[in-house]
Amino acid sequence: MSKNQFKGCDYYNIDELLSDEQKMVRDAARQWVSKEVSPIIEDHCQKAIFPKHLLKGLGEIGAFGPYIPQEYGGAGLDHISYGLIMQELERGDSGIRSTASVQSSLVMYPIFSYGSEEQKRKYLPKLATGEMMGCFGLTEPDHGSNPSAMVTNIKDKGDHYLLNGAKMWISNAPFADIAVVWAKNEEGRIKGILVERGMKGFSTPETHGKWSLRASATGELVFDNVKVPKENLLPNKDGLGAPLGCLDSARYGIAWGAIGAAMDCYDSALRYSLERQQFEKPIASFQLQQKKLAEMITEITKAQLLCWRLGSLKNQGKATSAQISMAKRNNVNMALEIAREARQIHGAMGITGEYPIMRHMMNLESVITYEGTHDIHLLITGNDITGIPSFK
Numbered sequence: 001m002s003k004n005q006f007k008g009c010d011y012y013n014i015d016e017l018l019s020d021e022q023k024m025v026r027d028a029a030r031q032w033v034s035k036e037v038s039p040i041i042e043d044h045c046q047k048a049i050f051p052k053h054l055l056k057g058l059g060e061i062g063a064f065g066p067y068i069p070q071e072y073g074g075a076g077l078d079h080i081s082y083g084l085i086m087q088e089l090e091r092g093d094s095g096i097r098s099t100a101s102v103q104s105s106l107v108m109y110p111i112f113s114y115g116s117e118e119q120k121r122k123y124l125p126k127l128a129t130g131e132m133m134g135c136f137g138l139t140e141p142d143h144g145s146n147p148s149a150m151v152t153n154i155k156d157k158g159d160h161y162l163l164n165g166a167k168m169w170i171s172n173a174p175f176a177d178i179a180v181v182w183a184k185n186e187e188g189r190i191k192g193i194l195v196e197r198g199m200k201g202f203s204t205p206e207t208h209g210k211w212s213l214r215a216s217a218t219g220e221l222v223f224d225n226v227k228v229p230k231e232n233l234l235p236n237k238d239g240l241g242a243p244l245g246c247l248d249s250a251r252y253g254i255a256w257g258a259i260g261a262a263m264d265c266y267d268s269a270l271r272y273s274l275e276r277q278q279f280e281k282p283i284a285s286f287q288l289q290q291k292k293l294a295e296m297i298t299e300i301t302k303a304q305l306l307c308w309r310l311g312s313l314k315n316q317g318k319a320t321s322a323q324i325s326m327a328k329r330n331n332v333n334m335a336l337e338i339a340r341e342a343r344q345i346h347g348a349m350g351i352t353g354e355y356p357i358m359r360h361m362m363n364l365e366s367v368i369t370y371e372g373t374h375d376i377h378l379l380i381t382g383n384d385i386t387g388i389p390s391f392k
């Protein structure tokens, strides 16, 4: 079976809700993924190699900072366009979407929203083209769901800060040129600081042995008395709300991205079930297989509508963090369930790299954990509707 037969799903004519620009951006990303990602991704995943040669193309299709204004090198697009790009990238592979999510929402967004004018001019244009790559360090070995307890810290030494601590599970860390790092100052206030590769005492060991997101490079950030110039501090926001604000943007992109992975699994399962014959009939003719396929397209359609509405609210500046959590949680879980069902429809073939299913399924096991776990997003909804936080 060719890997490039993908057709998008549009059961409810959602394309009619999209502008010409949004459809153009989506189609360009779709074509790029079919041409550049689909043919090579399985091999890179099997070998656990990040396809670094794709960075230039990601920059060219506007995947780095799609909603950052053009004067800073971004594409100046709206949030639905951003979502559609993430959807198409994750149709290719969650690891590729991850790289773009981190660069856009966790590196460019905080520099754009919390940075000085000099920081914006220095970093954003190069980040937009992929000439410079970034990563985002919030999670620590002992502080994942509860980042407020982080121990990484900065001390004011007059003309510089001294940074100590460690971050873990950091996407893009092994090759990033800069890291947006969240650390506590002497008063215990969380600050964002830009750490550059090459600073003495800063290292980024790679995390090996992952069964998930194998084509994404993950690593640690280790800070051993790193001297960071004062001008590298993000001056315009601090407190836990600063990193969590970045997560809102990334979680929003993931809600769309998960639809891409689900569409790829559905597309492959539908085609396979129509071609594969057992008991002298296509397996698609059996009610049990039709139930799986019908439920898949129903869930994908619901997820698309959720994201389209969320994107419209985001474009109006009205999307809440809790609404974003609901969409991230629902859509990633939806995609994971679809990947599992699609794997069964493909029978034994479903475990091979001949089809994208098992790769999506394994990737989604990370996606359901990072950017806030499935449980944490449920608790965010619980907090929002009851007014009672139950995290602690």
Ligand code: TGC
Binding pocket: 097, 098, 099, 101, 102, 136, 138, 139, 144, 145, 146, 147, 148, 171, 239, 240, 241, 242, 244, 245, 246, 247, 248, 250, 321, 370, 371, 372, 373, 376, 380, 389, 391
């Ligand atoms: P809490 O007391 O609720 O809030 C502290 C302050 O933050 C504000 N806030 C937010 N601001 C913006 N956006 C949000 N989503 C926000 N949620 C809360 C809040 O208003 C408050 O502000 P202020 O001014 O009153 O101080 O905080 P808490 O300590 O009780 O924690 C709440 C909880 C558990 C929901 C939060 O810590 C959380 O979301 N934990 C999950 C951690 C997480 O998602 N980590 C992700 C790391 S990055 C990553 O995974 C990248 S993967 C990238 C890829 O490869 O794609």
Ligand code: FAD
Binding pocket: 102, 135, 136, 137, 138, 139, 143, 144, 145, 146, 168, 169, 170, 171, 172, 213, 218, 366, 369, 370, 371, 372, 373, 374, 375, 376, 379, 390, 391, 392
């Ligand atoms: P824990 O917080 O230890 O949670 C373990 C389990 O306990 C989960 O099921 C969780 O839901 C549950 N739990 C925790 N607290 C509660 C509670 N209050 N109530 C109920 N249940 C609870 N982080 C970054 O900062 N930057 C990155 O670029 C990044 N990239 C990542 C890439 C990958 C491939 C992965 C796997 C992770 C990445 N992360 C990154 C880290 C990710 O955000 C964390 O793994 C995630 O936030 C969960 O933290 P944890 O793994 O420490 O799990």
